[in-house]
Amino acid sequence: MKYGRAILLGAMALAMLHQVFPEGGLTVPGTVTAGSAFSIQSSGSGGATLYITGMGHFLKRDVQLGQSTLFPAGSIYNAGHYLVVLTGTGATVSSAFDVVPASEPENLSFLARPSRLPVDLHNGITGALYVFDAYKNLITVPKPVLFQLSNPAGATEARTVMTRDGAAWTQMDSTSQQGMDKFVARVDDGISSTRIVGQIPGDPCGLKMAARESGGKIQLQTDPVRDCSGNAVPDGTIVTFTESDKGAQSTVDVPIKRGVAEAELPAHSGATISVASGVVLGNQIRWAR
């Protein structure tokens, strides 16, 4: 009974081996991890030539049939499908195996866009990541990726995404503070890649000017021009002052200097003066002197 069971188990093991290695003359591994050592066993006797061919490698070795041929670590490191062909004095036999990426991520391809954008923009920043092993094989086994956006004040937005077919992506809101933000993608709590995203002030918010008379002219000056988050709108941003009087219109475009915009317009009693920057309208003043 005991022996019968052992024979049955042995027969099953042989049958499994036969399934994995259908070509009788060659015993090849089912899969090999990229860069690791492996061996190929042939049967028979005499000399033969062994080929391993795939898109990632080509190897040709003179081998002794009936012996195991060892391929040391680093022999095959590009993931892919490989055919093994053995030619000798008899028939040519062939088999195949797969080389799979190493499980440890070593290279990241991280693209963050845009490199500069206004503050407070919902889903304004995107990041796309591909995860590779040390041999630049795409790791297709799902891996957790932590995307983290932090501004100079320390505020952080974070999101964890699993890779799918080696890729992961996210969208982030730009923060409310201008400056250079760090956008980090970290895989498996290990390797990371950082991109810098510049956040610039948004459009002016609550644009307001004041007017006073000076030597028969109207002197116009805005309050410090800021965006809706309180960031100073950069010097050089154009502010437009417009004076409308009895159907006539005068317009002056001036850049912001030291945080404010200033202009001088003719003083016409009854004229209406408005201020704008881009599509943002400020207050209006009616000159009545």
Add this chain to the structure above:
Amino acid sequence: MGKVTRLKSILTFCALFSASAGFGAAQIAVRIEKTDLHCPRHLDDQTATGAIHDYLESWKSLNSAFDQNRTDLLDADFVGAAKEKFARTIQQQAADGARTRYLDRAHDIQIVFYSPEGLSIELTDTVEYDTQLLDHDKPLSGQRVHSRYIVVLTPSETRWKVRVLQAIPE
């Protein structure tokens, strides 16, 4: 991941493909499935068609480059790691006086990812191809292979180029 929905009817078409002498001319069956990409960027049909067209063209270049041992034939369709790896393999086989042929017979393509900034498209492709190994012009082995590939394409000046072409066990 998101539910896979078919946005486009399955498209099957055949293209006449003239292969090198001795290994036969063949018709290539191509099946394309566009799924819910789970990505904020819309992939319009024209972009998808262009990318897949360029990808299918890359198999012709691949075959020619490996068959003629000419790395320069990779330039038009491959870039980055894929180009470097294939060029190195071609140099290895050329040094040993060998050549290989990769003649694709059927593709079952699924577009799986379009990056948010539009700078990469990822496909999976279950490919059926014939491969043949020749040593000093003597055919040694010919086989039909059925394998699943993962492909990353990136745009160049005029076309999509293959950056990753990697077989993955099914």
